[in-house]
Amino acid sequence: DLEEHDTLRRSLHNTIQDMKGNIRVFCRVRPPVTSEETERQLCAIFFPNETSLEIRKARESVSVISGKPVDLKQEFSFDKVFPPEANQAEVFEELAQLVQSALDGYHVCVFAYGQTGSGKTYTMQGSSNDFGMIPRTVDLIFKKIEKLSTSDWTYTVSASFLEIYNENIRDLLVPNSTHNYEVHYNEGRGVTVTNLEIVPISSAEELKVVMEEAQKNRAVAATNFNEHSSRSHAITKIHLEGYNAETKAKYSGSINLVDLAGSESARTSGPERLNETKNINKSLSTLGNVMLALHNKDQHIPYRNSKLTFLLQSCLGGNSKTLMLVNISPFEECFLESIHSLRFASKVKEIKTVAKKNKTYCTMPPPK
Numbered sequence: 001d002l003e004e005h006d007t008l009r010r011s012l013h014n015t016i017q018d019m020k021g022n023i024r025v026f027c028r029v030r031p032p033v034t035s036e037e038t039e040r041q042l043c044a045i046f047f048p049n050e051t052s053l054e055i056r057k058a059r060e061s062v063s064v065i066s067g068k069p070v071d072l073k074q075e076f077s078f079d080k081v082f083p084p085e086a087n088q089a090e091v092f093e094e095l096a097q098l099v100q101s102a103l104d105g106y107h108v109c110v111f112a113y114g115q116t117g118s119g120k121t122y123t124m125q126g127s128s129n130d131f132g133m134i135p136r137t138v139d140l141i142f143k144k145i146e147k148l149s150t151s152d153w154t155y156t157v158s159a160s161f162l163e164i165y166n167e168n169i170r171d172l173l174v175p176n177s178t179h180n181y182e183v184h185y186n187e188g189r190g191v192t193v194t195n196l197e198i199v200p201i202s203s204a205e206e207l208k209v210v211m212e213e214a215q216k217n218r219a220v221a222a223t224n225f226n227e228h229s230s231r232s233h234a235i236t237k238i239h240l241e242g243y244n245a246e247t248k249a250k251y252s253g254s255i256n257l258v259d260l261a262g263s264e265s266a267r268t269s270g271p272e273r274l275n276e277t278k279n280i281n282k283s284l285s286t287l288g289n290v291m292l293a294l295h296n297k298d299q300h301i302p303y304r305n306s307k308l309t310f311l312l313q314s315c316l317g318g319n320s321k322t323l324m325l326v327n328i329s330p331f332e333e334c335f336l337e338s339i340h341s342l343r344f345a346s347k348v349k350e351i352k353t354v355a356k357k358n359k360t361y362c363t364m365p366p367p368k
């Protein structure tokens with residue numbers, strides 16, 4: 001029986017996914033773009049195999065204590081390492097499997113982490129000739145839903161777009177809004193944001209149109225877009241509600257795609273920033289602390305210390321699958337920031353969570 005076969009296939013898929021662990025960490029080193037090739041000194045980065053990388057400064061440094069050269073070579077390993085020549089399709093391969101998990105009721109969260117200029121936005125959005133993770137995810141969701149439409153499953157898709165800047169939430173679909181956006185947690189509904197637009201979506205094309213509008217609004221509100229995007233987090237959230245008319249099973253999953261603020265912004269404190277808040281990017285540093293607390297299995301996880309972690313609480317704890325994409329710049333001057341990102345990523349890799357499906361049975365069809 002087809003339905004039974006489908007259920008079995010899905011459950012096998014998710015068992016395999018669970019065995020792979022619920023937090024996966026990928027590292028991607030971007031290539032220099034044409035104008036940078038002659039201007040900037042490259043860092044020496046080696047890729048011994050698919051899951052590790054070795055990084056060393058091209059010029060040897062000398063220890064201030066002994067006066068001898070210090071070996072700055074460091075080795076890291078992750079679930080997957082992508083060299084500069086890797087294309088978006090290769091990076092998307094793993095994420096494609098998580099799209100199925102989201103249709104099966106999991107909360108999936110994909111973070112792009114890294115210093116400004118390391119390739120986060122390129123990885124998430126991509127260019128017009130090589131689409132990034134967000135447009136690929138959208139296409140795959142609707143392709144899969146289309147396939148399922150011959151079964152007893154129907155899905156409703158909706159989306160929201162927001163950004164967090166200076167601990168304030170902005171709805172990217174409602175520019176210049178005077179509303180107050182607050183994060184709330186409720187046992188039944190999980191995390192919600194007051195006043196946030198959640199738009200129903202019926203096709204990949206429709207979702208892309210709304211997404212473009214959100215991107216445009218993000219740029220328009222900023223006086224200096226580069227600085228703005230290096231300090232703000234942009235979150236694309238796609239809700240997926242599945243309902244089986246035959247068995248009355250209901251799945252409620254989501255995919256959150258997060259283009260994080262530049263990782264340097266949580267730590268840099270040059271004199272020009274003294275007048276700003278002491279903590280340049282509270283959400284980004286709290287994300288690190290939450291990851292660390294999860295890693296240490298602390299009793300208290302400080303989710304509520306920042307907007308980002310409160311908002312993504314269900315993606316960071318048990319009920320989720322997380323993909324952390326750590327982006328690295330290939331330049332020597334970025335060496336220390338790269339090491340910082342790689343160490344952060346190594347810590348994240350050690351966290352293990354147990355994901356659980358959000359499946360309920362109801363006797364009524366879900367509200368239209």
Ligand code: ADP
Nearest residue numbers: 030031033114115116117118119120121122123
């Ligand atoms: P971030 O969002 O981390 O600040 P960007 O995504 O804007 O960084 O990338 C910086 C520059 O490098 C951009 O010009 C972008 O087009 C280019 N770039 C990043 N990643 C790649 C890649 N994998 N292939 C080609 N160009 C890339």
Ligand code: MG
Nearest residue numbers: 120121122229
């Ligand atoms: Mg960017």
